[in-house]
Amino acid sequence: MLNGYGGRVLRVNLTQGRVEKSELDPDLARDYLGGRGFAASVLYSELEKGIDPLGEANKLIVAAGPISGLLIPGAGKTTFAAMSPATGGYADSNVGGLFSAEMKYAGYDLIIVEGVSPEPVYIYIDDDTVELRDAEDYWGKGAITAETALKKQLGDDFQIAVIGPGGENLVKFACICHDFGRQAGRAGVGTVMGSKKLKAIAIRGSKSIPVADVDEFRRVGREMYDYCKASDAWDVWVRLGTAGVNVPSNEWGSFPTRNFQSGHFDDMDKMTGEYMREQIVVTDKACFACPCACGKYSYSKKWDVHVEGPEYETAAFLGADVAIRDIEDVAYANYLCDELGIDTISAGNAIAFATECFEKGIIGVQDTDGLALSFGDSEAVFELIKRIASREGIGDVLAEGVRHAAQVFGGGSSHFAMEIKGLEISGYDSRNAPAMMLAYMTADIGAHHNRAWAITYDIQVGRDAITPDKAAKVIELQHIRPLIDCLGGCRLQWVELGMPLDYYVPAMKSITGIDRSWEDLMLAAERVWNLTRAFWVREMEGFGREWDYPPPRWYTDPVQSGPTEGKFVTKENVDKLLDMYYEQRGWTENGIPTREKLDQLGLDFVTI
Amino acid sequence: MTGRLEYRTVELANTVELVLVGLLRDYGPAQASLPVEPGETVLDLIRELGLNPDLVAIVMVNGRQQFKSHHLQPGDRVKLLPMVGGG
Amino acid sequence: MHLRADSSKCTGCRLCQLACSLYHFQENNPKKSCLAIDPKFPDPGVFEVRTCTQCGECAEVCPVEAIIQNEKGAYYIDSEECIACLECVDVCPENVVFTHPDQEAPFECNLCGECVHFCAYGALYVE
Numbered sequence: 134m135l136n137g138y139g140g141r142v143l144r145v146n147l148t149q150g151r152v153e154k155s156e157l158d159p160d161l162a163r164d165y166l167g168g169r170g171f172a173a174s175v176l177y178s179e180l181e182k183g184i185d186p187l188g189e190a191n192k193l194i195v196a197a198g199p200i201s202g203l204l205i206p207g208a209g210k211t212t213f214a215a216m217s218p219a220t221g222g223y224a225d226s227n228v229g230g231l232f233s234a235e236m237k238y239a240g241y242d243l244i245i246v247e248g249v250s251p252e253p254v255y256i257y258i259d260d261d262t263v264e265l266r267d268a269e270d271y272w273g274k275g276a277i278t279a280e281t282a283l284k285k286q287l288g289d290d291f292q293i294a295v296i297g298p299g300g301e302n303l304v305k306f307a308c309i310c311h312d313f314g315r316q317a318g319r320a321g322v323g324t325v326m327g328s329k330k331l332k333a334i335a336i337r338g339s340k341s342i343p344v345a346d347v348d349e350f351r352r353v354g355r356e357m358y359d360y361c362k363a364s365d366a367w368d369v370w371v372r373l374g375t376a377g378v379n380v381p382s383n384e385w386g387s388f389p390t391r392n393f394q395s396g397h398f399d400d401m402d403k404m405t406g407e408y409m410r411e412q413i414v415v416t417d418k419a420c421f422a423c424p425c426a427c428g429k430y431s432y433s434k435k436w437d438v439h440v441e442g443p444e445y446e447t448a449a450f451l452g453a454d455v456a457i458r459d460i461e462d463v464a465y466a467n468y469l470c471d472e473l474g475i476d477t478i479s480a481g482n483a484i485a486f487a488t489e490c491f492e493k494g495i496i497g498v499q500d501t502d503g504l505a506l507s508f509g510d511s512e513a514v515f516e517l518i519k520r521i522a523s524r525e526g527i528g529d530v531l532a533e534g535v536r537h538a539a540q541v542f543g544g545g546s547s548h549f550a551m552e553i554k555g556l557e558i559s560g561y562d563s564r565n566a567p568a569m570m571l572a573y574m575t576a577d578i579g580a581h582h583n584r585a586w587a588i589t590y591d592i593q594v595g596r597d598a599i600t601p602d603k604a605a606k607v608i609e610l611q612h613i614r615p616l617i618d619c620l621g622g623c624r625l626q627w628v629e630l631g632m633p634l635d636y637y638v639p640a641m642k643s644i645t646g647i648d649r650s651w652e653d654l655m656l657a658a659e660r661v662w663n664l665t666r667a668f669w670v671r672e673m674e675g676f677g678r679e680w681d682y683p684p685p686r687w688y689t690d691p692v693q694s695g696p697t698e699g700k701f702v703t704k705e706n707v708d709k710l711l712d713m714y715y716e717q718r719g720w721t722e723n724g725i726p727t728r729e730k731l732d733q734l735g736l737d738f739v740t741i
Numbered sequence: 742m743t744g745r746l747e748y749r750t751v752e753l754a755n756t757v758e759l760v761l762v763g764l765l766r767d768y769g770p771a772q773a774s775l776p777v778e779p780g781e782t783v784l785d786l787i788r789e790l791g792l793n794p795d796l797v798a799i800v801m802v803n804g805r806q807q808f809k810s811h812h813l814q815p816g817d818r819v820k821l822l823p824m825v826g827g828g
Numbered sequence: 829m830h831l832r833a834d835s836s837k838c839t840g841c842r843l844c845q846l847a848c849s850l851y852h853f854q855e856n857n858p859k860k861s862c863l864a865i866d867p868k869f870p871d872p873g874v875f876e877v878r879t880c881t882q883c884g885e886c887a888e889v890c891p892v893e894a895i896i897q898n899e900k901g902a903y904y905i906d907s908e909e910c911i912a913c914l915e916c917v918d919v920c921p922e923n924v925v926f927t928h929p930d931q932e933a934p935f936e937c938n939l940c941g942e943c944v945h946f947c948a949y950g951a952l953y954v955e
Contacts, residue, residue: 203856204847204946238859281869312869313867313869314870340857341860341930342856343856344856347855355945358948365760365822366763369762369799369801369822371949372804378798378824380808381799384794384809407805416839416873416874417949418840418873419839419840419841421841422841422843424841424843424946424948426839426841426949428839439870439871439872439873588824589764589796589798589823589824589825592796593796628825631762
């Protein structure tokens with residue numbers, strides 16, 4: 134019995150139809166904590182270099198953390214990880230909801246899915262019973278439809294992780310869907326699930342999770358909860374969710390508009406979190422153990438659909454970035470992506486890219502089977518989402534991601550294919566926020582904001598500054614935020630409500646019985662950061678600085694309009710940011726972790 | 742005497758209740774009653790406080806999110822939030 | 829007096845069940861809790877909360893009089909006396925007499941009120 138853990142690893146080999154349970158290694162728990170930490174460790178040590186991410190040798194990792202399933206505010210995240218079919222590098226993506234809690238109640242911290250099933254299956258887990266079941270009745274169904282059907286068949290108390298047709302059709306940005314509107318969206322973790330012919334994982338558990346000191350744990354959990362409830366920001370975040378950020382992001386000039394041509398959308402009246410609340414929101418929907426429900430479950434009368442959202446990123450990419458100005462139309466596009474099982478960020482980014490290409494004459498109706506594309510045309514967006522999910526015509530090209538689409542379309546479009554390392558950039562235009570740009574450049578799954586979000590820091594110290602403290606800030610955030618991913622938690626209690634990070638120290642001690650300082654926890658996070666970097670170095674021939682560069686639009690094209698009009702970060706400054714960052718990380722000038730740094734972190738087995 | 746009372750009552754009525762959240766408290770009062778001119782916007786109020794408007798992410802007036810161009814009325818409850826950590 | 833719920837405020841966070849398990853059983857296991865959350869998704873997209881109304885039907889049906897009231901007036905099952913016939917589970921109109929493989933006897937809300945504290949949205953109250 135390992136305090137704070139389910140105690141077991143479940144390994145499912147789909148090629149052989151074999152299920153194996155083993156005890157969780159306490160050393161793994163000690164050094165990598167859980168969640169993203171487990172994922173990085175397993176992927177680095179078990180994957181051979183050069184495998185096909187869509188083939189038998191890739192592994193889908195599902196990981197809970199030590200706080201998953203416990204009374205700690207925000208203990209609702211599950212990590213899904215694999216080698217990414219979109220980027221070829223390391224990928225993890227986490228999803229809110231209740232899945233990781235259920236894993237712990239069933240007694241598992243880690244599920245490793247290997248091989249490829251000959252026929253569509255789903256994994257059925259009920260405490261100690263683990264079966265591979267025929268998924269013929271569910272294959273081809275939308276993710277929401279399939280989750281509904283599975284719960285009806287198995288029981289509402291089963292938690293479901295499921296892919297839609299997008300994952301089945303190997304769209305490179307297919308997501309893993311859970312709890313009627315949450316997704317592990319980025320870098321194609323859903324694609325990997327589809328490539329394994331794995332439709333879903335259904336899990337139920339009944340066991341109690343052991344903690345080292347129940348009384349102390351109860352006290353700490355209660356204090357964390359009380360802090361959240363008393364926060365001055367609480368009522369605001371519950372009212373608006375992340376859609377509350379639509380307005381400030383636009384005011385900062387960071388709201389991606391028309392494929393990042395601008396950072397400001399000129400028509401926000403029907404795009405605010407407030408308008409959304411009044412117009413379509415039905416229920417405030419929380420993840421497991423979260424006292425600040427950010428989920429805005431909505432019903433659109435206009436389209437007669439229910440959808441969780443749109444949240445900020447979706448408002449950015451199926452809204453401003455494709456110039457749709459009514460959040461109710463964004464909600465419909467959101468619903469299509471959720472049901473079809475594709476990431477709203479990458480899908481919107483890809484559609485915006487295609488639209489800019491069309492408007493510039495790089496592609497035409499001959500490429501789109503007669504569909505005219507123009508910014509602001511919501512019907513075209515809906516149609517493209519469907520074609521991407523089913524891989525029809527131009528949808529087949531866009532389903533590969535914007536980096537590939539730019540190579541196919543040509544015409545210099547790589548200049549504005551908004552991706553880094555092959556992952557579509559998420560919702561913050563950073564041409565007037567160099568620390569944020571650095572965060573995107575160095576995120577370890579490709580361009581995603583979840584590792585570090587630094588716009589307020591840019592504002593506080595001066596947007597134009599290209600100074601070492603900005604690199605330091607990004608590094609610090611890249612340890613803090615992924616640490617919470619290792620624990621199985623959500624960062625929004627800290628980010629939105631101001632809950633002190635210090636709480637995680639006594640929380641972890643009372644849960645695991647291991648006395649760790651904040652610095653110890655940060656060291657584990659730094660360890661994982663260098664391990665995921667090493668994964669890229671091992672996989673990518675010649676990996677280094679060049680892979681961290683942003684798309685040329687970001688260091689060449691001035692922002693077209695709005696408060697950041699005219700701004701961009703020069704190539705010279707991009708290099709300067711990377712110089713400062715690599716130096717402070719203890720990496721070479723080319724961005725490779727040094728032997729010294731690896732050894733300092735206990736990564737002596739990493740030979741890159 | 743009566744004149745002064747009247748004046749004071751009028752003065753108190755032409756105020757908004759302001760709450761600053763989180764790091765914004767480093768730049769202004771956590772809570773305050775502030776006089777407001779007719780037609781004054783939230784942005785005007787932010788500038789009067791000497792706050793960098795960019796640091797104010799979310800504006801709530803009487804429990805509803807508003808743009809910074811929103812015109813304030815006496816008696817309004819205004820809450821200004823920063824965004825430290827993003828999405 | 830009993831635990832009541834305004835389901836329209838429920839967000840499905842399960843903090844109530846976590847708190848119940850932690851205070852009632854000193855364990856981390858919402859499957860051992862004394863109120864039920866029923867999600868209704870995707871349509872209409874709401875949560876329904878079921879709590880014990882202290883109607884007393886469980887006490888009435890118990891063949892060995894194992895169900896008595898505590899100092900708060902809440903019915904509870906004396907596990908020493910219980911013969912696990914589960915008649916109380918069947919008769920409960922709200923389906924809030926619970927069983928669990930770990931527990932010999934069924935269990936039900938003892939009106940401790942911890943769940944009320946942990947409902948950030950004010951969906952739970954004792955009245």
